Amino acid sequence: MDFDFTPENEAFRAEIRDFLDAHVSDDIRHEIKQSAAGHGLGALTKELIDKIGDRGWIGMSWPREYGGRDADLIDQYIFEEELSRARVPLNLGNFIEQAPAIMFAGTEGQKKYFLPRIVKGEVTFALGYSEPSGGTDLGSLKTRAVEDEDGFLINGQKVFTTRAEQSSHIYLMARTDPDAPKHKGISIFLVPMDTPGITVRPLWTLPGGRTNEVFFQDVRVPKDTLLGERNKGWYIGASALNLGRAGARRYCTYISPFEDLLRFLREDEIGRELAKDPVVQDKVAQLYCEARVAKLFTMRSLSMVRRGENPPYQISSEKVWGPEFQVRATEAASQIMGDYHQLWDEDQAPSGGSFPRQYVSAMVSTFGHGSTQVMRTAIARRGLELPRE
């Protein structure tokens, strides 16, 4: 066991820190916040993403032939951790989330087209999984893709399609065989968002953000938009989804309300007063231990993936512990800070109004990307081999 990073890792961390110090301004932070609120990617943000892409830090752990730099996954982890520490919520991880599936199941042509563009930030994917009839029960999806001589004709609807308005493509799960058992008739398509027949409608969300509904009406796509084999989409998606849940960016999200609280209690004049209360100290110490566990779970998943293992339940554990910790931390912060916690005007509120935003957004973590209940079932069945009936 080794819980520390090498001097090379630390040198890389310093390089990232220097870069972020030099290139991230408060204007960019503000613009990113606006973009999360549905205003699209701003010019400054695009410029920053280009600079990051130029340095090869997006998808850095991929093979060189696909635009990566064969970097250790630990460097990827450090990069994500530093972005979070610098309070740059770029979610660059979302850029590359679909890449493992493309590497695993894509044709040579798809790999050569998509992967280098993903690392440049030119291709970005919205995740076309959930539908009005089912999100957690993904296998029951209804969107249809009917094959004909020219390609596929797609009809249906997706929901909670975050960043659909600013992504170049959608990573779309659709039913290609309605007669097969439900998990065996699904395929994945990589569809450009500007394809005629696609309509995006915003759904405004509580944290002052945006997700979307996406409608597909007689959308015609060529055959080469199919990823992997026809009707094998479920298996491609499941594996990528499991690995996609690992990574520092998620644990950074889970612990960010706690880090904001700690900063407030140490640095804010009122926070320092509140921190003298032994009851507050006990609560914060408890949260610290729990946050540490969230980080260690991430380090464990990373260690397993680096050893070439596909963790049977550990990533699901991380996805139960982290989001529920995030909720506990926001609840504790609200009861420690009281009145001050409600304020969300950027200029008046502690921490630029991050607290009430965290409070209302923490819940998204417990159901987004697979609810904690589904995760628990996965731990029990896949990890502990408990019976189905």
Added chain:
Amino acid sequence: MDVLLDDDEKFIQEAVRHYFDAECDTDRVRLIEDGDELLDTEMWQQLANLGWLGLALPATQGGSEAPFTQLCLLFEEAGRALAPVPLHPHSVASLTLAEAVTAGEGGAIAERLLSEATSGESLLTWAWNERLPGTGADAVAMTAVPDGNGWLLNGTKRFVEAFDAADHCLVAVRTDPSVGTEAGMSLLLVDTGTMGVTGTAQLAMGGDTQSEVAFDNVHVDGEALIGKVDEGWSLAKPMLERAVVLNCSLLVGAAHRAAERAFEYAKERVAFGHPIGSFQAIQHLCADMITWVDGAELLTREAAWHIAQGMEASLPVAAAKAFTNERCQMVIREANQIHGGYAQVKEFDQQLWYRRAAAWSMRLGTSLEHRKTVAKALKLG
């Protein structure tokens, strides 16, 4: 960074598990708990013969000089098996003797005892707690004043493990009560048969034997001193940190095994025509159990690793104990719940893990106490 076990660590883990699987069934645990023997002496000698009593002790005293992390893995296995041997007090005392001997501050007795501790000829324990238990320097009030060529001890220690079986006890005393709490402390190695030393058994829910030990004008020679006079805290602080982490390792091992037993039971036990493990209510309990015990295990191993690296460890140690105390108990309570009525039945084995893990979580600092240490390290208030 790789938080999983490396090949050496896996090797020791598998070897120890193999031994306890073969030798330490619950009949043997019950034999010691219900009988008059204080420990399983045959198992103790086997552990010595396998080299495990000296696993992390210096080679000059017959030990293997393995890192502290490996000793913690051995303790996880001992906790899984509920091994009826006093590994904890023996290791806490012998590791501190080793630290002093390595620094040239041990003396001839310490060197001899360390060799005997490795071979199993001597059984060591330690005495820290008095009236108000705790892992801070303020827990120690018992005095030792200069007396001829040595010291005169007066005071009472409590919750001393395996005292009646031990031949020597490492005792924390105040040699200069006039200065602070951390200063003025010393560690003395006392033969448990010395005149004026009286142990009274304290029966505890874990089934082990602890003692209240009264020291009434007990004279020890100068060579009983371990470390430097009045500077005992510099040895006591790391001693307590190791003791806390070793205790966490026992807890984690016990909770892990209790969880696994519950998972197996859930697969076999049928209710309403189905194995109860197929019900989501039970599955979700099980999912939480493995998540909690894994979290405790990672925090404990991280703390052990800090100690093994010689790094400042007070924060990771306190975090591990604060979390492990509570979560490992929660794991075993859920295991009880899965076992239902049988959890309370003495002849059913579940209670063996429940009582011990509960008792271990009450030793060496409560979660409240360790969270104070965490808060201090976080520079709050």
